[in-house]
Amino acid sequence: MYVADEALCRDVATANRIIERFGLSSAFGHVSARVPGTDTFVLPTRRSPGLADANNLLLLNTEGKLLAGDGQPNSEFWIHARIYAARPDVGGVVHAHPPGCICLTQIGQPLRVVFNSAAAFRGGVPEYDRIGLIRSRELGDLVAKSLGSSNAVMMRGHGMSAALPDVRSAAVVACYLEESAGLQLRMLSAAGGDMSRVRVYSEEDTAKVGGDNNASTLSRAWEYYAAAVEHLPLGHVKPGL
Ligand SMILES: [Zn+2]
Secondary structure (H helix, E strand, C coil), X not given: CCCCCHHHHHHHHHHHHHHHHCCCCCCCCXXXXXXXXXXXXXXXXXXXHHHCCCCXXXXXXXXCCEEECCCCECCCHHHHHHHHHHCXXXXXXXXXXXXXXXXXXXXXXXCCCCCXXXXXXXXXXXXXXXXXXXXXXXXXXXXXXXXXXXXXXXXXXXXXXXEECCHHHHHHHHHHHHHHHHHHHHHHHHCCCCHHHCCXXXXXXXXXXXXXXXXXHHHHHHHHHHHHCCCCCCCCCCCCC
């Protein structure tokens, strides 16, 4: 069944496999893409993102209505629907349960810029502090409100959501976020739990490396992640181990 442009569907399937192959998700998690210029978006059916199939996707709108495709959406589709409704600038959304992000929220540590790629988060990553799944329009609106104008939001004890202008950037920045959270945890541990001993980038440092996170860098990162998923087997990373 026709759901959306073939290239967009291919990117959605690849982005979903990326978040599973790179340890952001196992059985749960999902990536979507807005159909450009509309209030509709493409989302996989209800299964692991590692099993996403470009030929079996769904089309929903920001009101949560299923418009095309065979099957049921993931139960947290409201995250996607209400972020697209609140943010016309967003073209791709990732939601995942990566261990590093969960650990940071559970020790009350906000994400800090501690290496170059984390400059993507120089505006700060807000936190949605309610626990539990996002299975209603109201909760979806609350997540979108917590996200505000940022490119990602941490979700306490649950994971993260990222919202970028396109699905490729969303997948790459989601990987950066988990990489960053993991590095921050290792630094914090090596520093005996004292965050003041970690050399967090100053605004000046961040501005210096921030320009490196441009479209060509993101596109190079996508090229790598997308190629890697063709070679990595399903389930090769066990999140949390
Ligand atoms: Zn979730």
